[in-house]
Structure formats: structure tokens, C-alpha cells
Amino acid sequence: MSLRRVSVIGSGNWGSTIAKIVGCNIQKCPGFEMEVRMWVFEEMINDKKLTEIINEKHENTKYLPGVRLPCNVVATPDLLHATQDADVLIFVLPHQFLQRVCHQMKPALKQGVYGVSLMKGLALSENGCIRLLTDLIREQLSIPCAVMMGANLASEVSQEYYCEATIAAATLDMGRELKQLFQTDYFRIVVIQDEVGTELCGALKNIVAVGAGITEGLGYGDNTKAAVIRLGFMEMKSFIYEFFGDRNPQESTFLESCGVADLITTCYGGRNKRMGYALATTNEPLDELEREQLGGQSAQGPLTAYEVYNMLKSRDLLSKYPLFTAVHRICTREMPASEFLSCLANHPEHR
């Protein structure tokens, strides 16, 4: 039997961290090709190409400085070179590039290849409806696509701090192979089958985190924050059943790492919470806050809140989702942050 080849598409801090894990694991797994190609969007760092730096120093000095990559992880700027021989494609790139990347790799994919997405976010379809990133991969490339989500800040995983992740895969074989690739002593994997619930938890939790940050910014304590986290959790659940119920999301998914654990981590740290805090403690518009505090990068939560808001509005469902709705309105500054909690006073959960 020929050896199976794994490629990583993307090389940010999470992509590099995952390349490190997969590279190490493959050295112990006889069924795999030793080399793990990592597609890098080429850029120049002090007159030197990033791919060359990675391949010479075995370190992504720009996005994951200080962490040594195993020698079998090979950076390449050539997308086709990275993807054409692969049996497993790990998608871990900023999702605004996904469509273009899929388009470029499509002509030269190997028979039987499948993907696994580590991307957190949503796409929009032409009619303004929310679309899963994995559906975009599935449809554009005509391949199956699993997901891996969880409470996994790259900075902590790359330091080998104990944590968990959830892999959702439609078939047991895929789940088993992915667990073999990703699990380590410190990075513990639970495999489930609910791909849709897993992916949506990863995206929707960012809205809740903005809400948690608003609560903090308003000066409330841990109880209030816990109430906001829980109500957000219930809206996530309700939203998933409402719009993706036909794809069989599972109640138990919400208690996996991709659900409750990722939600907690995101509500206590990270840029979405930070933006919520800033929205409650300043009067500046969101893009100004992102410029100042995130060096111009976007937080995912406000964007997801906007997409979700439009979908809810078009179906006349805003009143069922007061937390999602309030977060969106506070992000756009239509509503003062100080009104956040009064929007939750008559939450459908309390009827």
C-alpha cells in the first residue's frame, strides 16, 4: 500500500502549531509519507523569503517565533505542490482566502483526498444566508471535509500545555486517521460525527465572547458574565437547530471541547472579548478600536454577529435571539453598550 500524504494549507500561528504536531506524529506512524508540506503565503522578511526561513531555521519566525518545527515539515509557496499529492488536506488559513485557494487547487487533486477544516468563521451565500466553510470546500472541491475545533489557543498548544479538541468526521475511518495525526499526550482528541454542530459552535461562540467583554466593560462581575455566557450558549444551540436542524446536530456536541470549553476560553480571553470590553468603555467606532487594539486585524465576533443578524432579521426571528441581536447593534453603535443587559431581562429562556 502506498504511503498517505498529509498537507497543511496555511501557516499562521495555528497552522504552524498544527504542522508541528502532525509532523511529530507522522514520524511515529509508518503508514504516512514522512514529508508534511505546509503551504505558506509567501512574504519577505528582511529581504528573505518566509518559506526559506522556515525551511532553514525550522521555525516560523514571523507567526510562531520560538517554537521549533520538526524537520519533516517543509514550507512551500506553491499551492499545487503542497496539495496535489495529498490524501489529507488540513485547511487552516484565514477564511477570506478560502474560495480562491480552493479554486486554484481544484484541478490537481488526488483521487480519494479529503479535507479537515480548522477554520473558525462563516461564509455567506449569494442570497445572504450563512454557509459553512466546510460546505464551501465540499462543494467547490467535491471532497468530504471533517472539522477540528476546541479550546485551542495556538500560543498555549505550541507550548505543549494540556488541552482538548473535538474532531467531527462523517466516517469512522476518517475520524480514526485524524485522531492519529493530531492527538498527543498534551493535545487530547474526542472524535464525534456531528460536523455541522462542531463547526457552528466554533463560529458562533465569538458573538457570545463580545457580549462577555461588554459585561466586563460595564463593570459587572462573574455571575453576570456567567449568565451572559449561558444565554449566548442557548442562543447558539437554538440557532443551530433552527437553521441546520435538517443536518442532525447533536445535543451532546455542546458539551464537547468545541462547545462549552471553547466558549469559556473565548469569553475569558482573546480578541473578541477585548473588543466587547472596548465597546463598553469607549465611544469609538468598532473599526477604530480594531485599528488601535488589534493592529487593524478584524475580530471575528462582530462580523459573525452581522451575518447572523441579517439571517435572523430576514426570517423575523430577532426577538428569539436578544443576545445575538444586541451584540450586533452594539458593534455598529446603533445601541449604547449600557443597554445590553436590559435586552436580556426578558430573554425567551426566562419565560
Added chain:
Amino acid sequence: MSLRRVSVIGSGNWGSTIAKIVGCNIQKCPGFEMEVRMWVFEEMINDKKLTEIINEKHENTKYLPGVRLPCNVVATPDLLHATQDADVLIFVLPHQFLQRVCHQMKPALKQGVYGVSLMKGLALSENGCIRLLTDLIREQLSIPCAVMMGANLASEVSQEYYCEATIAAATLDMGRELKQLFQTDYFRIVVIQDEVGTELCGALKNIVAVGAGITEGLGYGDNTKAAVIRLGFMEMKSFIYEFFGDRNPQESTFLESCGVADLITTCYGGRNKRMGYALATTNEPLDELEREQLGGQSAQGPLTAYEVYNMLKSRDLLSKYPLFTAVHRICTREMPASEFLSCLANHPEHR
């Protein structure tokens, strides 16, 4: 129809906070006797009785200083006076006094009275099995007993910060009446029927909080803590089904305020987390740490861990509950805190 009377048994910070809420609500509810008696374990504060201070100043200066109580809350040191005419008994006292208090009030209870317990903890039966505090009330007094649990730090609720609680009551009538007594604009109630799941979540979460504190004390970050919280959550669930499955605990209870929200709050603040942190950063025995850091009060988590450990051990189930087991062993100093995470590496959840 005669007016219904509500009494509060206990007057610590949570008892006083609840007396405030119930007292205010009753002033707006025509079906209730205006006076709310609050049983106070009498003590002298600078040569003056605590009950007199409360009744003159309308403030529990010892346990809830700075918070004004409504004038219809009347402190009494006489347990029978507090309980004999009551239709609803709110149990909110340190649970080591429960048995004695029940014994004293039993001879003079009104027909049709029921209880609601706000106490978090477990009792032990004679054979070393865990027993619900409400079962003790139900059996000793032969009355029904509901529970109210949730992410409710007294200090925050008494400041009227927005938060939630779960009331579990066997009948709809009871649930409806209790919601009327407890709910305010800022204190939002969800009524469910799963009394057993609700009460056990409130007790077991304290073990997990010790674990969260240990993780923090060991210097790990948010991901690791989220993994510990989640694994603890799964052990809580598994334990409840294992030992109380015949009493029909509900999956959905875990997503109520008494479940996930209370767990989060307790793992990010409070004395159990603090003890966990201290266990990981010192070599002192637990009772020494409690003396130093909690002024000699006990944290609930280590005690509950001990009770749970014995029950698991007697049934040969320790390996199914590595987190509960490790927390107990670290509390007794049988095991160094530094081994905590290696105990979780092969958690049954990851098989």
C-alpha cells in the same frame, strides 16, 4: 383564602440576600403575608444581639454589611417562631446544622408546608453513601422540597447585578410560586423539574473548581483550564447518572444556570478555586491553608471530593473519574499537585 407565609431559615450573606429579594417581592404580591421571618442563629456583636441589630437597622451588619433589607423582613432567634406558621420554608443555612434544625422544627410544622433548599453540599448516609440535603429534609420532615441553584455569588446578587438561577420543583404549582417569590428584573429564574440534577450540580461543581485552581496554580493557561472544567463537567454528569439515574436526571439541566453557568463562575472565582491554587503553589496541608486563607472556614470542594471519592472507591469506579479522584488525592496531599494533568491524559472521555 388565608395569606401564605414565607420564612427564611438562615441569615448568612446568601440568606440575607434572599430575604431581601423575597421581602421586596412579597410587598407586591397580594397572596402573601407581608412579614417574612428570618431565623438567625443568635450571636452578640459588640454587646448587642444580631437579631436586634437586624431589626433596628434593617441590615445584617455582620454577614451582609451595606445592604438594606426591606422592613418586612423580621429577624428572629426562635426557630419555632420562624417556622411554625410558614407555608414555604427557604433553607439557606450551613448544611452541618441542617439535621439539628430539622429535628427542632419538626413538631410544629404547618400542614401543607414545603421547602426549597438553597444549600450547596452533600450529606452522608450511615453506610457512607452520598445523600442529598433535600432528601434529608424530605425524610426528616415528611414535606416536599424544591431547590434553587445557580451562578449566584451573594455579593453580586445583593448589589442587584444581573444574573440567573434555576429552580427545580416537582410540581408546576410549586415552581410557579417560587418563581414569583424569587424573580426580579435582575435575578432571572428558569423553572425546571429535575430536582436531583439541579442539586447535585450545585454540590459537585466545587470539586471541579478545586481542579481549576490547581491548574492555575501550576501556571497553565485558559485552554488547560477550559479542558479541566469540561472534563469535570463530564464527570459530574456521569456521576449523576451513575448514582441517581433512577431518579431521572435530565440532560438539559446541565445547560441551565445551576449547571454550566454556576460551574464557570465557581471555577473563575471563590474559595474552592482559591484552595486549589494554594494546593498547587505551597506544600502546606489543606487545613493550614484554610486557616490562613479562609479564616478557618472550610471550602466545600475538598469535603465533597472526599465523600465522592469514598463512594467511588467502594464501588471500584475510581478509574472512571480521574479528575474527582486526583482532586481528592491532592487535597489530602497523598499526591503532588504537579501530577494533576498527567492523571487526565488518559481520561475515559478521550477513548
